[in-house]
Amino acid sequence: MPPLISATSCWDILSLVFNVMEKKIYILLLLITLGCTTSRAPDKQYDWLAYKQSNPHEYFETRPILGNKLSDRFVELTEDDIADLRLMASGEMSKHLKSNVISVSASNEKFSWFKNEIDSIPSEIQELLLKRVHGWSLVENLGASGTILGLRNDYHYYEKGIVLIDISIFRKTYEERCTYRESTAYQLKENENVSCNYEGSNISFAKTIFYHEAGHLFDNLNPMSTKKMAASNHQLFPFNRRSWVEHDHEKFKTKSKFDDLIPNRNELKYYSADFTTKIPSNKLDENLSGWEKSNFFTLYSMTNPIEDWAESFTHYLISKYHNGKYVVRYKDSLGKTKKYESCTKADCTTKFRLIETYIKNIDLFI
Numbered sequence: 001m002p003p004l005i006s007a008t009s010c011w012d013i014l015s016l017v018f019n020v021m022e023k024k025i026y027i028l029l030l031l032i033t034l035g036c037t038t039s040r041a042p043d044k045q046y047d048w049l050a051y052k053q054s055n056p057h058e059y060f061e062t063r064p065i066l067g068n069k070l071s072d073r074f075v076e077l078t079e080d081d082i083a084d085l086r087l088m089a090s091g092e093m094s095k096h097l098k099s100n101v102i103s104v105s106a107s108n109e110k111f112s113w114f115k116n117e118i119d120s121i122p123s124e125i126q127e128l129l130l131k132r133v134h135g136w137s138l139v140e141n142l143g144a145s146g147t148i149l150g151l152r153n154d155y156h157y158y159e160k161g162i163v164l165i166d167i168s169i170f171r172k173t174y175e176e177r178c179t180y181r182e183s184t185a186y187q188l189k190e191n192e193n194v195s196c197n198y199e200g201s202n203i204s205f206a207k208t209i210f211y212h213e214a215g216h217l218f219d220n221l222n223p224m225s226t227k228k229m230a231a232s233n234h235q236l237f238p239f240n241r242r243s244w245v246e247h248d249h250e251k252f253k254t255k256s257k258f259d260d261l262i263p264n265r266n267e268l269k270y271y272s273a274d275f276t277t278k279i280p281s282n283k284l285d286e287n288l289s290g291w292e293k294s295n296f297f298t299l300y301s302m303t304n305p306i307e308d309w310a311e312s313f314t315h316y317l318i319s320k321y322h323n324g325k326y327v328v329r330y331k332d333s334l335g336k337t338k339k340y341e342s343c344t345k346a347d348c349t350t351k352f353r354l355i356e357t358y359i360k361n362i363d364l365f366i
Contacts, residue, residue, distance in 0.1 A: 066135055070126045071119035074111075075135035075162055077103040081149060085139075085164075088147075098143035110170050114138060117206040122321045125211070131362055132217040134160040136210070142166040144271070145177065145205075146213045163213045165206065172205045174198060182299065184271050187278040193331040194284065196299060198324025208314055215313030218362075219306070239312075239354045240305045243295055247305045254304045261290030265302050284330055288340045291328075295346040298326055315342075316355045 066073040077085075086099045104111070118136065121129070134151050142164065149162045169177065175197040182194035198208075240247070246255040259265055264279045264287050279287075288299075296302045301311035318324040326342040342348075 071115050073135035075137045077137050098141050101141050104138035110167050129214050136163045139164050145169050146209045148213050148216050161217045174205045177205045185268050186281050188281050189333045192333050196328040201322040201324030203322045211314040211317050212310045215310035219309050242351050244305050258294040262287050292340045293345045295348045
């Protein structure tokens with residue numbers, strides 16, 4: 001049966017529905033998506049070989065399901081997978097990745113720990129993640145805590161993917177990783193420290209990075225997708241327009257509604273090895289105070305709309321299923337500590353509700 005609505009126009013209509021009628025989204029989503037899910041054949045012919053060369057991390061052959069449990073879906077990467085990862089590392093979008101990444105097998109001594117971490121994810125979250133996560137892999141020398149490799153169906157639509165986790169995060173706490181990340185963005189003086197944590201929860205960093213990377217997978221068939229949002233049409237996407245004014249995906253240019261409150265937001269360069277690009281620590285309090293007044297759930301969500309979605313998705317899961325409350329602490333060079341809390345002075349309810357609405361209706365987009 002041919003689609004009642006073309007694939008391209010279908011998602012554009014959904015975006016407009018979110019924009020204009022957010023409060024009545026449940027009924028409208030159902031009615032419109034009935035015409036979107038009958039078929040996913042492409043609207044036009046593409047040169048998929050050229051697409052693979054320009055987007056190597058987003059094109060994989062469909063692979064068989066590995067198991068019904070998330071922890072059973074371990075994937076040992078093929079040589080082609082590794083080659084594509086190395087191609088990713090040569091691209092501008094993923095220049096932080098390393099070209100000497102290697103796959104880690106199930107015989108690695110750290111494998112059991114990671115498998116147990118995934119197995120201990122709450123069942124409600126596992127059920128949700130299985131709708132987008134085909135499998136997971138362990139790697140070494142990735143250059144990041146994690147990333148994703150995309151899988152496409154027979155119509156070349158990006159449907160699911162593989163979550164990659166670097167074994168360097170073995171037994172790391174969320175607070176430890178946050179402290180390290182902020183030290184790559186700010187020029188901290190001796191004894192200065194920035195830390196963040198989900199208070200009330202003992203969630204491991206391994207789980208948070210798994211949720212975050214899975215969030216990127218959920219972004220692709222999302223009618224509010226950040227990856228479809230360009231400078232010319234960002235207002236079509238209600239989740240993004242809660243925080244963002246502009247997003248030029250090609251030029252890495254973003255503008256948020258809170259840039260006046262967070263003056264150095266656009267200068268944040270996480271994981272940079274260049275000391276000269278770091279922001280002076282005397283800007284920390286102003287930036288953190290501004291963040292506290294924004295509707296960004298975490299510090300990393302300020303980076304760009306794509307990371308905002310993944311971080312917000314993660315925040316939703318942690319706050320709902322792990323009872324965690326995101327807080328930041330800054331200790332200055334004199335030893336004085338100041339605490340900052342997420343969403344205490346801004347309305348984050350709508351962003352939270354939009355994520356929840358999408359998740360509750362996720363079966364409509366499969």
